[in-house]
Amino acid sequence: MTAAVSHPVRNGLTGDFAVPGDKSVSHRALIFAALAEGDTEIHGLLESEDVLCTAAALRAMGAEIRAEDKEDGRVWHVTGTGGQLVSPEAPLDLGNSGTSARLLAGVIAGAGITACLAGDASLSKRPMDRVVQPLSKAGAKFRQENAESSLPLWIEGAEKPQPIIYDSPVASAQVKSAVLLAGLFAEGQTRLRESATSRDHTERMLEAFGASVTRSIILGGGHEVMIEGPVKLVSPGRLDVPADPSSAAFPVVAALLLRGSNLKLSGVMTNPTRAGLFKVLQKMGADISFENERMLGGEPVADLRVRSGKRLKGIGVPEITVPSMIDEYPVLAVAAAFAEGRTRMEGLAELRVKESNRLEKIAEGLKACGVQAMIEEDDLVVLGRGDLSVGGGGQIETGFDHRIAMSFLVLGAAARAPVTIDRADAIATSFPGFVEKMNACGCDLRLSDTEPRASEAG
Template sequence: MRLRIRPASRLQGAHRVPGDKSLSHRALLFAALAEGTSRLSGWLPAADCEATLRCVRALGIPVERLGPGDLCVHGRGLQGLRAPIAPLDCGGSGTTMRLLMGILAGFPFPSILTGNAQLSRRPMERVAEPLRRMGAEVHTTDGHAPVFVRGGALRGLRYRLPMASAQVKSALLLAGLYAEGPTTVIEPAPSRDHTERLLAAMGATLERDGEGVTVHPGPRLRPLDLHLPGDPSSAAFLLAAAVLIPGSAVRIPGVLLNPTRLGFVEALQAMGAPVAVAVEGEIAGEPVGTLTACAADRLGPLEVSGPLVPRMIDEFPIFAVVATQAEGTTRVRDAAELRVKESDRIAALAAELRRMGARIEEHPDGFTVHGPTALRGAVVHSHGDHRLAMALAVAGLVAEGGTTVEDAGCIGDSFPGFVETLQALGAEVEALEDPPRP
């Protein structure tokens, strides 16, 4: 699929975004380990989450689909997974593979986790190594997928992460449910804490102590009755578009407002953007509410580094687009993790935004953007990365002339309905199917 985008005059209106991707993965996996039937509504029916659903079913857990985002999961308890008869295909989802590595470390049967070419480039040894310390047999393929896991009698572990990573932290905490003794994970900076909040809501015993979180083995997990809130990482593209396009005003209700996910919102506010956060309730220990954004009269530059980086790790592609319209030099440091996402997001982002006239320099651990720059329409490529594709689409809305985003079908990995959402807010965006290849 390709996207054809025309400059936008303004965006107006209220629109919901699909269910949170991180919560959708976790709610389904944890419901499979609960004792009893869980009901999940607002679950994200995107490619990455569908990979988790396939794997859960392959591990013997019955899941009924009552609608695209409505699931009924018949959990069998912490010991209820069954040996898969074939390799577990995680598609392009790093969350699926890494969290399943932690869960399967608690089971004595062998499992093989595979993925597509994109996922097979992402590092898996960062999960495998501490799981081996706990007593699991884990083999990677030159540090990547396919991954072999055979669990057994695990020992509790006190482990200091070399980098802030919610996926590695989550894998070790899940393995800790099966270990003898407590498991403590210490982070250099806070990462998203959905695993801790959701497990605690289901009855797991967790303790927080400064920079560390400890899980204790043993208690059964209660089933869930959960409506998943909207994804703030998806909302980020709508917020950015509203901030950049004169005369715009956009309201996004029902969004997850976990503080570990609001780094991009805080960055926009620090740059002078009129973005507001209103917490209106709580779901499974997670704050939920409304995000609003209006066009900014002026945006200033920003230095992003340190603890803010993991709190906006998924939003750097759209942040770079915003930075092209800020007055002055914006710099991102301490974000080398962007090199091993769905694409090398630093290199790909710099290459594609330069095609549109941006002044952006890449660094080993980040990038520098000099603004403001009048972007021009161009033919750009997603590199198979859903967040880069959506960021380039927003860039097209503020560029002069038409923009085409090639290989945009990957947007379905996290934001099905992205094109329709922009259209409903007033944007001229058209999705075109690529002609069949001979």
């Protein structure tokens, strides 16, 4: 266990911030490369604990995956199985990765193999019924070892997977991906419908590997995605992973809150299904510009330029924005704490079943730092301090949630008094090197009780 303290800084953040590869795309790049025919080179893969769990699980199911250091960075090589996976000999330990658990459940269900999914205490409490229900319709069988937790979960894949039409009760890219991955092995049309468009990396990745994906708008509201199986995936040879907008959110908000900031973040994904936070911040008055817009690995990207300026304004954030920024609400709440006026974030029920109960963790953390925050049913209301500075000084229990940890380290940088988080080691789940990179551009984050090294202090 490693604690961390974020000390207030007087100057803004400057320089070029190297945002790591996108976590969602990294998971999918490994999975689709493992299912395809041929060899795939993956550039820019996020080497976080979550993604490495996916790589280890795919190796256990027969894929050849290795990393190679080159002059321009590390390259991951995946030799595809052509969909011919094998049942692993031991349970697949997925750590804290919900994406790994739900997407691989779809792979196992369709591939007709048998496997047991396991994870840490946090992952074992997260809901798996949302994928078990549709995958059961496709012919897979499931057994839980403990009725009080979701994992461990035994999966017996379907010998002849069936195409299904599934109306998802929640707009979830993980549910959609699990259903489509199982549908690759089924004969006929697999259709998934959702009330709002969730992140579409799976559809983009399917097309990169030669699959035909049909997207349509449902009369009366909602969206449908359809594939017709069985599908033979063929490696495109090379995949490039763009920088993660969810990871970029932390230095972006920190730069907005600290006077004198002028920060550049290169190659950040601007996929409309992921860019909700940047749009909301702009509505609050943030100075964020998108430069050198282009395509990378089938995804739109841009260089972000963030400058601090006038104080942010509190606004209403409607529920319709949730799918495009589900992971960014903790750091948005931090931005709202420093804004003028009230910010109401609506429809946040999904935050209750993330790595922690994020809705409660956000409210508790803000209150510990002197900010009024209320939970009203599934809404979060933050009363911004405006011209009154945020006190800080809180001792934050993160629940081993990486996004709670990083969000309150950002708050500490702009508050009057240092903010302490209990589990900085959780950050490696999605953002290895976070502390060093934040310090290099002007923050003062210190692990445990040690003084920062000269190289970390920037």
